[in-house]
Amino acid sequence: MDARSLIIRPIISEKSYAGIEHNRYTFEVHKSARKPEIADAVAEVFKVTVVSVNTMNVPGKKRRLRASTGMTRTWKKAVVTLKEGDKIEFFEGGR
Numbered sequence: 001m002d003a004r005s006l007i008i009r010p011i012i013s014e015k016s017y018a019g020i021e022h023n024r025y026t027f028e029v030h031k032s033a034r035k036p037e038i039a040d041a042v043a044e045v046f047k048v049t050v051v052s053v054n055t056m057n058v059p060g061k062k063r064r065l066r067a068s069t070g071m072t073r074t075w076k077k078a079v080v081t082l083k084e085g086d087k088i089e090f091f092e093g094g095r
Contacts, residue, residue, distance in 0.1 A: 003041035006030050010090060011077065023082045029055070031076045038078045046090075049083035 008028040010016075016026035029038055039050040055078045060071040082088070 001030065001033070001037070003044045006033050006037060006041040007045060008075075019079065020087075023051075023084065023086070025080050025082065025088055027078050027080065029076050029078045031057075031074070033076065033078070035078075038080065042080050046088045048086040048088060050080055051083055052081045054079045054081075 006029060008030065011026040011028060013026075019026060025042075027038075027042070029041075033041075033055075035053040035055060038053050038055070042048065042053075043050050055076060058075050058077055060074045063070055063072055
C-alpha cells in the first residue's frame with residue numbers, strides 16, 4: 001500500500017495538540033495498517049525518525065436521525081512518537 005494512502009488525515013483536537021509537546025502526533029490511518037507500516041509511511045512522507053507507534057480502533061457511535069437509527073463509521077487512530085528534535089511542520093501551523 002502507498003504511504004500517502006495509508007495515512008488518511010491528521011487528527012486536530014485539543015488532546016492531540018497536547019501530545020505535540022511530547023513529540024506525539026496523531027493520525028487517522030487505514031484500518032488494515034499495522035504498526036511497522038505506519039512508522040515507515042510517516043517516516044517517508046514527513047522525513048522524520050519514528051520511535052514508536054501506538055494504535056487503537058475507534059468504534060462507531062449510535063446516531064439517530066428522526067425515526068431511523070444508525071452507526072457512525074469505525075476507524076483506526078495512530079499516535080506516532082518521534083525522535084527528540086524532530087517535528088512535523090503541518091501540525092505546528094495550527095497552534
